[in-house]
Amino acid sequence: MTRAAIVTGAARGLGHGIAARLVGDGWAVALVDQSEDVLSTAAALADEAHIARGYVLDVSNPDACITTVATIVRDLGTVTGLVNNAGIGGPSTLVHLTEPDAFRRVLDVNLLGPFHMARAVVPQMQGAGQGGSIVNITSILGQQGEAGTGPYSASKGGLGLLGQTMAMELARDAIRVNSIAPGNMLTVMHEEHVQWLAENQGISYDEALTQVRDAVPLGRHGTAEDIANTAAWLLSADSSYVTGQTIGVNGGVIRT
Amino acid sequence: MTSRPQNLVVTGAGSGIGQAVCQLAEAAGIKVFGIDRDALGLAETQERTGASIAVCDVTDEAALIRAIDSAVDYFVGPPDALVAAAGVYRIAPAQEISAQAFADLLAINVVGAFVSAREVATRNTEGGSIVLIASMAYEGGDTNEPAAHYTASKGAIVSLTRQLAVEWADRGIRVNAVSPGVIHTPMLRLVDDPVKAAAYLESGVPLRRFGAASEVAAACMFLLSESASYITGVILPVDGGATIS
Numbered sequence: 001m002t003r004a005a006i007v008t009g010a011a012r013g014l015g016h017g018i019a020a021r022l023v024g025d026g027w028a029v030a031l032v033d034q035s036e037d038v039l040s041t042a043a044a045l046a047d048e049a050h051i052a053r054g055y056v057l058d059v060s061n062p063d064a065c066i067t068t069v070a071t072i073v074r075d076l077g078t079v080t081g082l083v084n085n086a087g088i089g090g091p092s093t094l095v096h097l098t099e100p101d102a103f104r105r106v107l108d109v110n111l112l113g114p115f116h117m118a119r120a121v122v123p124q125m126q127g128a129g130q131g132g133s134i135v136n137i138t139s140i141l142g143q144q145g146e147a148g149t150g151p152y153s154a155s156k157g158g159l160g161l162l163g164q165t166m167a168m169e170l171a172r173d174a175i176r177v178n179s180i181a182p183g184n185m186l187t188v189m190h191e192e193h194v195q196w197l198a199e200n201q202g203i204s205y206d207e208a209l210t211q212v213r214d215a216v217p218l219g220r221h222g223t224a225e226d227i228a229n230t231a232a233w234l235l236s237a238d239s240s241y242v243t244g245q246t247i248g249v250n251g252g253v254i255r256t
Numbered sequence: 257m258t259s260r261p262q263n264l265v266v267t268g269a270g271s272g273i274g275q276a277v278c279q280l281a282e283a284a285g286i287k288v289f290g291i292d293r294d295a296l297g298l299a300e301t302q303e304r305t306g307a308s309i310a311v312c313d314v315t316d317e318a319a320l321i322r323a324i325d326s327a328v329d330y331f332v333g334p335p336d337a338l339v340a341a342a343g344v345y346r347i348a349p350a351q352e353i354s355a356q357a358f359a360d361l362l363a364i365n366v367v368g369a370f371v372s373a374r375e376v377a378t379r380n381t382e383g384g385s386i387v388l389i390a391s392m393a394y395e396g397g398d399t400n401e402p403a404a405h406y407t408a409s410k411g412a413i414v415s416l417t418r419q420l421a422v423e424w425a426d427r428g429i430r431v432n433a434v435s436p437g438v439i440h441t442p443m444l445r446l447v448d449d450p451v452k453a454a455a456y457l458e459s460g461v462p463l464r465r466f467g468a469a470s471e472v473a474a475a476c477m478f479l480l481s482e483s484a485s486y487i488t489g490v491i492l493p494v495d496g497g498a499t500i501s
Contacts, residue, residue: 233483245493
């Protein structure tokens with residue numbers, strides 16, 4: 001039987017890497033993104049032996065989450081895997097200088113997005129009675145704050161706790177909920193953060209990038225593949241006794 | 257699919273989690289060298305998995321070094337992976353634990369794991385992965401099964417994991433720990449009382465069942481594999497959600 005999974009924020013970066021890995025593992029994957037690029041991203045992953053379909057959705061819209069998930073279930077069957085990866089970086093202003101609307105937008109996407117997706121996906125998981133696995137992509141910044149990351153850190157810290165709560169609520173249905181906290185990934189979002197670090201310290205972009213990398217014990221940035229491997233494991237039966245946890249995929253930049 | 261690990265040393269290979277690791281590793285085509293002080297259990301592991309073995313008490317440093325030398329001979333090369341699963345669990349109220357009993361337990365659970373890791377890392381030149389076994393006991397106290405020396409030993413494993421991860425990262429050696437919850441192994445005492453066990457599972461474990469040794473072993477295998485190549489210094493609970501409830 002084909003297993004179906006949803007990956008949000010899948011048009012590019014980590015989400016694309018996660019979706020590609022799951023497609024390779026034999027999942028029927030619904031790639032979700034607010035950008036229409038997701039349609040071509042999905043098409044490129046699909047062939048006779050592999051199922052991947054793109055869906056345009058802004059996860060901050062609760063009603064759209066409900067209708068899109070219903071469409072996905074109709075197209076691909078019961079969804080037993082959900083990876084909440086969609087997220088935005090948000091303003092790098094100091095917290096007390098941040099516009100409320102900018103703060104709210106980060107929470108709408110990063111924290112309420114996974115909540116809206118859970119409302120749409122969990123009832124059909126429970127109804128199908130096959131259990132399930134939900135993976136939330138948080139961040140090392142959700143484990144420890146850093147100046148200039150207020151809304152983002154708060155959204156990711158909140159998402160970690162939301163996942164723990166859901167793990168306890170859904171354990172009886174054999175639905176597991178875990179988080180992956182990536183460290184420094186070479187994504188567009190991280191490049192923007194490095195740019196901010198560079199400007200803030202009056203150094204070049206390359207110097208700031210080296211500074212970040214040198215602070216990682218394993219001496220390199222993480223890749224989408226690193227995150228995808230852990231997400232694939234958490235969606236698999238190999239992690240069947242793991243729930244409510246956050247796994248740091250960060251090259252040894254240790255936070256607890 | 258993944259090229260690593262190729263040569264795995266497992267301590268505590270004669271039962272429980274260590275034995276389950278040997279089984280998964282052999283099934284994955286990895287060469288396994290098992291170490292345990294229990295010759296009978298170790299023979300069973302060898303019979304089930306085809307692993308090469310050495311009977312050795314991890315508290316005997318010289319013997320452990322010789323055992324790992326034997327592993328190098330068997331592999332015809334250095335080990336690139338270790339699961340240090342040797343450990344003991346003893347329940348006793350704190351006021352009844354003698355200094356000697358405390359030190360003896362640390363010698364097995366902490367120093368044994370450290371020496372195993374050191375000896376594997378010393379011989380390893382091309383990167384590798386080490387998994388230590390913590391326990392949910394390190395996260396907090398327990399009045400039902402008091403075991404101050406055991407709890408402290410697992411806290412030490414957590415600190416040791418993080419320290420070795422940072423110290424050996426530039427050599428390409430990753431060090432992580434799996435932190436099991438209540439797992440159905442010979443170490444488990446809770447099953448002695450089925451009524452107590454059922455009540456515990458109902459209130460203390462969200463997934464409402466004991467874990468299997470194979471589920472802990474699967475987490476060890478993930479951390480050893482190339483899939484976890486950017487993961488080091490983490491403590492991965494495999495506890496059915498027990499530590500968040």
